[in-house]
Structures are given as structure tokens and as C-alpha cells.
Amino acid sequence: MSTPLSTEPEALDSWTGKGGRVTRVVQKFGGSSVADAESIKRVARRIVETKKLGHDVVVVISAMGDTTDELLELAQQVSPQPPARELDMLLTAGERMSAALLAMAIADTGFHARSFTGSQAGVITTATHGNARIIDITPGRIVEALGDDNIVIVAGFQGVSQTTKDITTLGRGASDTTAVALAAALGAEWCEIYTDVDGVFTADPRIVGGARRIPEISYEEMLELAANGAKILHLRCVEYARRAGVQVHVRSSFSAKPGTWVMDSSLITEGPAMEAALITGVTHDRSEAKVTVVGVPDKIGEAARIFETVAFADINIDMIVQNVSVQDASTAISFTLPQSDGKVALDALRAVQGTIGFTDLLYDDQIGKVSIVGVGMRSHPGVSATFFTALANAGINIGMISTSEIRISVVVPAEQVDDAVRAAHTAFGLDGEGEAVVYGGTGR
Amino acid sequence: MSTPLSTEPEALDSWTGKGGRVTRVVQKFGGSSVADAESIKRVARRIVETKKLGHDVVVVISAMGDTTDELLELAQQVSPQPPARELDMLLTAGERMSAALLAMAIADTGFHARSFTGSQAGVITTATHGNARIIDITPGRIVEALGDDNIVIVAGFQGVSQTTKDITTLGRGASDTTAVALAAALGAEWCEIYTDVDGVFTADPRIVGGARRIPEISYEEMLELAANGAKILHLRCVEYARRAGVQVHVRSSFSAKPGTWVMDSSLITEGPAMEAALITGVTHDRSEAKVTVVGVPDKIGEAARIFETVAFADINIDMIVQNVSVQDASTAISFTLPQSDGKVALDALRAVQGTIGFTDLLYDDQIGKVSIVGVGMRSHPGVSATFFTALANAGINIGMISTSEIRISVVVPAEQVDDAVRAAHTAFGLDGEGEAVVYGGTGR
Numbered sequence: 021m022s023t024p025l026s027t028e029p030e031a032l033d034s035w036t037g038k039g040g041r042v043t044r045v046v047q048k049f050g051g052s053s054v055a056d057a058e059s060i061k062r063v064a065r066r067i068v069e070t071k072k073l074g075h076d077v078v079v080v081i082s083a084m085g086d087t088t089d090e091l092l093e094l095a096q097q098v099s100p101q102p103p104a105r106e107l108d109m110l111l112t113a114g115e116r117m118s119a120a121l122l123a124m125a126i127a128d129t130g131f132h133a134r135s136f137t138g139s140q141a142g143v144i145t146t147a148t149h150g151n152a153r154i155i156d157i158t159p160g161r162i163v164e165a166l167g168d169d170n171i172v173i174v175a176g177f178q179g180v181s182q183t184t185k186d187i188t189t190l191g192r193g194a195s196d197t198t199a200v201a202l203a204a205a206l207g208a209e210w211c212e213i214y215t216d217v218d219g220v221f222t223a224d225p226r227i228v229g230g231a232r233r234i235p236e237i238s239y240e241e242m243l244e245l246a247a248n249g250a251k252i253l254h255l256r257c258v259e260y261a262r263r264a265g266v267q268v269h270v271r272s273s274f275s276a277k278p279g280t281w282v283m284d285s286s287l288i289t290e291g292p293a294m295e296a297a298l299i300t301g302v303t304h305d306r307s308e309a310k311v312t313v314v315g316v317p318d319k320i321g322e323a324a325r326i327f328e329t330v331a332f333a334d335i336n337i338d339m340i341v342q343n344v345s346v347q348d349a350s351t352a353i354s355f356t357l358p359q360s361d362g363k364v365a366l367d368a369l370r371a372v373q374g375t376i377g378f379t380d381l382l383y384d385d386q387i388g389k390v391s392i393v394g395v396g397m398r399s400h401p402g403v404s405a406t407f408f409t410a411l412a413n414a415g416i417n418i419g420m421i422s423t424s425e426i427r428i429s430v431v432v433p434a435e436q437v438d439d440a441v442r443a444a445h446t447a448f449g450l451d452g453e454g455e456a457v458v459y460g461g462t463g464r
Numbered sequence: 465m466s467t468p469l470s471t472e473p474e475a476l477d478s479w480t481g482k483g484g485r486v487t488r489v490v491q492k493f494g495g496s497s498v499a500d501a502e503s504i505k506r507v508a509r510r511i512v513e514t515k516k517l518g519h520d521v522v523v524v525i526s527a528m529g530d531t532t533d534e535l536l537e538l539a540q541q542v543s544p545q546p547p548a549r550e551l552d553m554l555l556t557a558g559e560r561m562s563a564a565l566l567a568m569a570i571a572d573t574g575f576h577a578r579s580f581t582g583s584q585a586g587v588i589t590t591a592t593h594g595n596a597r598i599i600d601i602t603p604g605r606i607v608e609a610l611g612d613d614n615i616v617i618v619a620g621f622q623g624v625s626q627t628t629k630d631i632t633t634l635g636r637g638a639s640d641t642t643a644v645a646l647a648a649a650l651g652a653e654w655c656e657i658y659t660d661v662d663g664v665f666t667a668d669p670r671i672v673g674g675a676r677r678i679p680e681i682s683y684e685e686m687l688e689l690a691a692n693g694a695k696i697l698h699l700r701c702v703e704y705a706r707r708a709g710v711q712v713h714v715r716s717s718f719s720a721k722p723g724t725w726v727m728d729s730s731l732i733t734e735g736p737a738m739e740a741a742l743i744t745g746v747t748h749d750r751s752e753a754k755v756t757v758v759g760v761p762d763k764i765g766e767a768a769r770i771f772e773t774v775a776f777a778d779i780n781i782d783m784i785v786q787n788v789s790v791q792d793a794s795t796a797i798s799f800t801l802p803q804s805d806g807k808v809a810l811d812a813l814r815a816v817q818g819t820i821g822f823t824d825l826l827y828d829d830q831i832g833k834v835s836i837v838g839v840g841m842r843s844h845p846g847v848s849a850t851f852f853t854a855l856a857n858a859g860i861n862i863g864m865i866s867t868s869e870i871r872i873s874v875v876v877p878a879e880q881v882d883d884a885v886r887a888a889h890t891a892f893g894l895d896g897e898g899e900a901v902v903y904g905g906t907g908r
Contacts, residue, residue, distance in 0.1 A: 134549070
């Protein structure tokens with residue numbers, strides 16, 4: 021896949037002029053972009069602008085505004101435990117409606133448009149209702165419709181099971197993944213994810229006034245950001261993009277400004293900002309809680325039995341710390357997990373307290389996780405020292421620590437999360453004056 | 465196909481007991497039966513009752529309450545002339561939602577249920593969006609799901625085009641047709657159409673206090689009633705039932721009372737009521753208007769040019785009367801048509817007034833059509849005399865007359881429609897005391 025082009029018309033002329041090559045672009049718009057008839061018409065005009073530049077355009081669309089939540093509420097009223105197959109049948113009506121309405125709005129501008137369900141678009145998935153994974157895309161009908169000069173609208177979030185032929189959904193927020201998967205299957209030049217913010221920032225701008233837009237970011241860094249609290253792109257979507265080598269442009273649906281390009285690190289433009297950037301961004305996550313198992317007998321296998329118990333309850337554990345007590349040959353084991361799984365985990369552990377023989381269980385949901393992410397830290401061993409010093413100087417207590425090759429995460433008290441984010445952002449020189457300068461020569 | 469059974473449990477035992485044959489039944493519920501979560505649960509319980517009797521049950525469902533109108537309104541907000549393909553894509557979401565919700569409600573009672581879209585159910589249609597016709601039913605998935613002991617829920621009103629593979633709709637009210645077509649394809653013993661009235665009546669009970677439920681009616685009579693104002697069954701549905709020999713039971717979704725069986729005339733039970741019944745019912749229609757073309761030159765071909773003009777505007781004409789003037793060798797031609805087509809017809813005729821040379825156009829939408837229908841009139845030549853005498857005695861002016869082998873229709877002033885219906889109902893001895901006695905030995 022080539023480097024993404026500038027969206028400046030003059031740069032595109034060479035691709036779409038006489039004898040030029042027509043590029044394929046996939047655009048994804050979320051539910052808030054199509055909340056009512058007026059927004060749908062606005063999105064339609066935006067899509068048509070891209071078509072006018074000479075691109076083949078495929079659009080992936082989410083359900084309108086709160087449609088999915090309203091349908092879930094209706095399902096609850098009918099049955100407290102609706103079968104997953106039927107829930108998928110119900111929920112997929114949402115994207116079907118927004119896709120058809122968007123096609124109508126585009127047709128009203130004089131351009132041809134055709135909407136397709138996930139099944140019609142050839143989104144083939146596993147049979148796991150509510151959380152299916154894309155196995156394959158067979159985009160024959162899309163290609164045909166593009167050949168007939170249509171703008172193609174695809175209902176996001178949905179597909180059809182390869183084995184049962186039943187309609188499936190890919191999980192909440194998975195329209196991003198649909199878009200990236202289609203971009204890969206169609207050999208699109210890039211995939212644009214339209215959202216309500218201007219791109220990926222060095223930190224949450226609501227916490228850090230000087231947070232700057234990141235013009236380019238590697239898949240690996242984006243994965244770490246997504247996995248550690250940045251809500252802008254779904255983890256699964258970034259994984260898919262990395263595996264398929266799809267370049268993703270995260271940008272605002274309310275402006276024409278460039279956003280953030282997510283791409284292979286080898287393609288990231290060298291520039292003054294790149295030289296200095298040890299850290300690409302600071303992210304935080306308030307959705308976790310900490311469980312501490314106190315007085316675990318210090319014998320081989322006891323820790324394993326604790327984590328087996330939690331894993332059996334289908335809970336994903338994030339960070340783990342084990343402290344050996346010097347006094348009584350017992351240990352305390354702490355781990356973090358999603359707050360929503362807290363009760364289930366505690367119940368499961370209490371049920372085996374007698375067998376394992378630990379003395380107590382502590383639960384703390386007043387915590388937050390702060391992470392710094394950047395490929396630059398690979399070659400700079402002083403990063404963790406800088407991070408911890410900055411936090412210490414800000415008077416912040418560090419509870420737990422975990423690291424990957426390009427990330428350091430710490431658990432801090434919930435009320436100190438904002439201070440920790442600000443301290444790290446400043447310590448690594450990320451603070452800027454408003455919108456960041458766009459580096460490099462591509463105009464992105 | 466055999467005579468429909470009684471729905472009395474004792475009568476059904478012989479079919480479903482040990483070694484007995486399992487019968488297939490198709491049930492159709494309209495949008496008002498599933499307007500909210502509570503109604504959906506009520507309908508689910510009703511369906512489960514049939515399943516408990518040992519039947520294989522296939523249910524055809526319409527969109528909830530006003531969903532279709534709300535979706536049409538949304539489409540209008542997005543585009544004044546939405547493409548028909550996209551409108552079908554949008555509207556079919558309605559039945560998809562009600563089908564999934566109904567399947568959930570059934571599952572909640574402990575029975576297995578699976579919903580299918582028209583496309584999944586194998587409803588193959590022509591490609592005429594908004595008014596497609598069923599070409600074929602390939603019910604493989606339905607049969608398989610029935611084999612797995614599921615109650616099958618099929619989204620009505622929709623199918624998939626044989627040629628384009630696009631989603632189609634069959635026109636408003638066409639869920640009845642889906643049900644009858646499925647009953648035919650599945651070899652169902654009968655098809656139950658649940659509605660908000662107790663069946664087909666000898667006249668509109670809101671006009672005639674003594675109107676009685678008709679326990680059995682032939683396809684031909686039902687066709688005439690449907691074509692002449694009775695709104696209880698769609699014309700196309702009755703045509704399909706007659707062609708396929710499907711017995712249709714029209715009954716109330718609010719009671720367990722038997723309704724009206726629509727069936728081949730040879731199967732109708734002989735009984736005292738049958739002996740006397742010259743006329744099966746009286747129906748009326750206030751939706752038509754009358755156009756009179758005045759001063760048409762009395763030359764060969766002029767009338768043809770008038771009707772060619774109207775036909776070219778895609779308008780269906782109902783009744784026609786031509787009066788030759790004795791004074792000036794010109795004629796007046798009157799015809800009736802749907803009021804909704806009035807403006808188009810007048811515009812089309814005015815455009816050719818110079819060419820044809822008529823002198824004036826009159827338009828009257830203050831008319832009503834009253835029809836008497838009955839196979840009995842075939843062998844009783846005095847029927848029209850009885851009808852016209854009754855109308856004359858009631859002081860009613862007859863404007864136009866048209867007849868078929870089993871129907872006589874008259875146009876009367878709008879304000880005299882009720883009087884005309886009552887006069888005809890009484891003249892043919894149809895008045896009863898409340899609910900009609902059920903004749904015959906089958907308990908229907």
C-alpha cells in the first residue's frame with residue numbers, strides 16, 4: 021500500500037486526471053454524525069465532496085444516534101435474557117436504516133448511491149452472536165456497484181455467519197473494524213474514520229490544556245493507547261489495520277482539518293518533532309478496579325489457582341503485582357480488572373477461599389491507570405526514571421507498575437489521575453500552544 | 465388440501481396424538497397486534513398455545529404499530545423523492561425488528577423460536593421495488609428450523625429480487641400475501657390471519673347494527689368484497705389463496721372465537737343459511753370520485769382516446785357510463801377512479817381537450833359505491849330488481865351501475881351510502897340479532 025495522498029485537490033489531479041488512476045477510499049461515520057435527518061444530509065454532502073475529487077467511495081455507517089440503545093431497551097422489555105441470535109437480528113436493523121437513509125440523501129444530491137447490509141456486502145464472520153469476528157470479505161456486489169459509478173454505503177457492525185448463515189454483530193463500536201476490513205478487501209488507498217474530535221491527541225485535551233494533535237502515529241503506539249484508555253479507535257480495529265497494512269485517517273466530521281494518520285512506523289515522516297519524541301502520548305483509564313488477595317500461602321501454584329479462578333469467570337486481568345511478606349511466609353497478590361467485572365471476580369474468589377486458604381479480599385475502585393506510550397522509549401533507558409520522578413515531584417503515590425516495550429503504566433489514586441497526566445505530559449515536553457504544527461512535506 | 469379442522473382441542477387430538485400427523489399452520493399478526501412490548505408478549509403467548517396443540521407453527525409478522533409510517537416520514541425528511549430501492553431497504557427494517565422481538569418473547573416462554581427476514585425465508589420476488597410480486601418461495605431454512613422444533617417467525621411484506629438480489633417490498637398490507645404464499649409453499653393445513661375484528665361481516669357493523677359474521681365465504685365472493693371496499697383482506701392475498709387453494713381463517717387477535725373461513729365454494733358447508741343466501745354481504749367504498757367528460761363528439765374512437773389518456777397516466781378506472789345526447793350528436797362519458805388519482809386524471813384530460821374536442825370536465829368526489837356480493841345471485845335473476853327497489857324505497861338516487869356475475873355495484877351520493885347499505889342488508893334478509901349462529905357441524 022502506498023503512502024496516503026494529500027487531500028489537496030492539486031495533489032489528487034495527478035491520480036484522477038486523464039488516464040489517471042482512480043483511488044478507492046473507505047469512509048466511516050459514527051452514530052452521532054447521523055443522529056437526525058439534517059446530520060444525514062450534511063454527511064451526504066461531505067461524502068459527495070470526496071466523490072467529486074474522483075475517488076471511488078465506500079462508506080461504512082453506524083446506527084443513528086441512540087438507536088442501538090433504544091433497541092436494546094425494547095429487547096429488555098420483551099425478554100430479560102434475549103437469545104443472542106435474535107438480538108443481532110434486532111440490532112442490525114439500526115445500521116440498515118441509517119445506510120438506506122444516507123443513500124437516499126446522496127441520491128438527492130444527484131449522485132448514485134446504493135446501500136448494502138453487512139451480509140450483502142460480503143462481511144463473513146464467525147458465528148459468535150454479539151461479538152463475531154470477521155473471517156473474510158467477499159465484496160463482489162460492492163465492486164460491481166462501484167463499477168456502475170455508485171457511492172456504496174455499507175451497514176457497519178454486522179455480518180453473516182459463515183457456518184449458520186445467520187446475521188451476526190461484531191460488538192459495540194465495531195463499525196470502525198468493518199471500515200478497515202473493507203478497505204483491506206477493496207485495496208483502498210486509505211480508510212477515513214470520522215469522529216467528533218480532531219484526531220488522536222498527546223493527552224485528553226479536557227485534562228491537559230496544551231495537549232496537541234498527533235499528526236502521525238504507528239500502529240503499535242495506537243494499539244497501546246487504545247488498550248490503555250484512549251477511546252478514539254477500537255483496539256480490534258487497530259489490530260486489523262496493522263495486520264492488513266491499512267492506513268487509517270482519524271479526523272473530525274465537523275471540519276476539513278487533517279486529523280491523525282495511523283500507519284506503519286517505517287512510513288512516519290521524519291522531522292524535528294520525531295527526533296525529540298521519546299513519548300508520543302499520555303493516556304489514562306478510570307474504568308478499572310484493584311483486587312488484593314491477602315495472606316496467600318507462599319507455596320508454588322497458589323497464585324496460579326487464583327488466576328485460574330478469575331479466568332474461569334471469563335474476566336480479563338490487566339496488571340498484576342505480588343509482594344512476599346518477610347514475616348509469615350504468605351504473600352499478597354494484587355491485580356486490576358474492569359470495574360464491571362468486580363463483583364463476579366470477588367464472588368468467584370470467595371467461593372474458593374477455603375480451598376486456597378487466603379485470609380482476606382480487598383477491593384478498590386477508586387483508582388486510575390496512567391500510561392505513557394512511545395516507540396521512542398525503546399532506545400532511551402531513562403524514560404521510566406523521568407516518568408516516576410515527575411510523578412513524585414507532583415506528590416503522586418504510585419500503586420502498581422506495568423510495562424511493555426513501548427509503554428509504561430502506573431496505577432494511582434483516582435483523584436490524582438488528572439495531576440499525573442499533566443505531570444507526565446509536561447515532563448516529556450509534549451505541551452504545546454494550541455494546535456500542533458503539521459510536520460513533514462505531505463500536507464497531512 | 466383438506467377441510468380445515470376445528471380449533472377445538474378435542475378435534476385436534478386425532479391429528480396430533482400418538483402416531484398422529486403433525487400439521488403445519490401459518491399465522492399472521494398485523495402491526496396493531498405488536499404495537500409495544502406488552503402486545504408482543506401477548507401475541508407470543510397466543511402463538512405458543514398453538515404450538516402446544518402439537519402444530520408446526522410459522523408466524524408472519526408486520527412492523528410494530530406506526531413504524532412503517534415513521535420510517536416513511538424520516539425518508540421524506542432526507543429526500544423528497546427517495547429511490548425505491550433504498551426505501552425498500554429502509555422499510556424492511558420494521559418487520560425485521562418486530563420479528564426478532566417476537567422471537568425473543570417466545571423464547572422467554574421456554575419455546576424455541578427463530579426469526580427470518582423475507583430474503584432468508586426464501587421469498588423470491590420480481591424487482592419492482594415498493595410493489596414486488598412473489599415469484600417463488602424457497603423455504604429451505606424454514607423447514608430446517610421447523611425440523612429443529614422451532615417456532616418460525618418470518619418478516620412479512622418483504623422479499624428479495626430474483627434478478628438483482630436486492631431487497632424488495634410487496635406493497636402496503638402485503639404481509640397477508642406473505643402468509644398465504646408461505647402456507648402454500650409449506651403445504652400448511654391452513655393460514656390464520658389475525659386482525660382487530662372478529663372476521664368478515666355481512667356489512668360494516670359500524671353502519672349496520674344487525675351485521676353478522678360470515679362463517680364461511682368463497683374465494684370469489686371474498687375477492688369481490690375486497691375489490692369493492694371491504695378492507696379486511698388484501699385483494700392480492702385472496703387471489704393468491706384462491707390460486708394456491710390455501711384456506712384462510714380471518715379471526716380476531718383479541719379473542720379465541722372462530723372468525724371467517726375463506727375457501728373453495730365446493731367446500732362450504734351446506735346449511736339453512738346457505739339455502740337462503742342470495743347475497744353474502746353488502747360492502748361500500750367512499751374512496752372513489754366521478755369524472756364526467758361533457759360534450760364529447762359522437763365519433764368512433766373519441767371514447768377510446770379519453771381512456772387511453774387516463775390509462776397512460778397509470779390510473780385504474782373502475783366504472784364507466786356513456787350517455788348519448790339526442791340533441792347535438794355529442795355524448796357525456798362518466799367514469800369513477802380513486803380520489804387520490806383525481807388531480808392527475810383531470811390534468812391529463814385537460815391537456816388533450818383541444819385534440820379530442822370535448823366541451824367540459826366535471827369532477828365529483830362526494831360519491832360512494834355500494835355493492836352486493838353473493839354466488840347465490842347467479843341462479844336468481846330477481847336480485848337486481850330487489851336491490852334497486854330497496855334503494856328506491858329508501859329514497860336513494862342511483863348514479864352509475866356495474867355488475868359482475870356475483871356482484872352488483874351502484875354509485876350513490878356520499879351522504880346516502882349508509883342508508884343504501886342498510887336498505888340492501890335488510891332487503892336480502894341479512895339482518896340478525898347480534899352474532900350470527902354458527903352453522904354446520906365442524907364447530908367453525
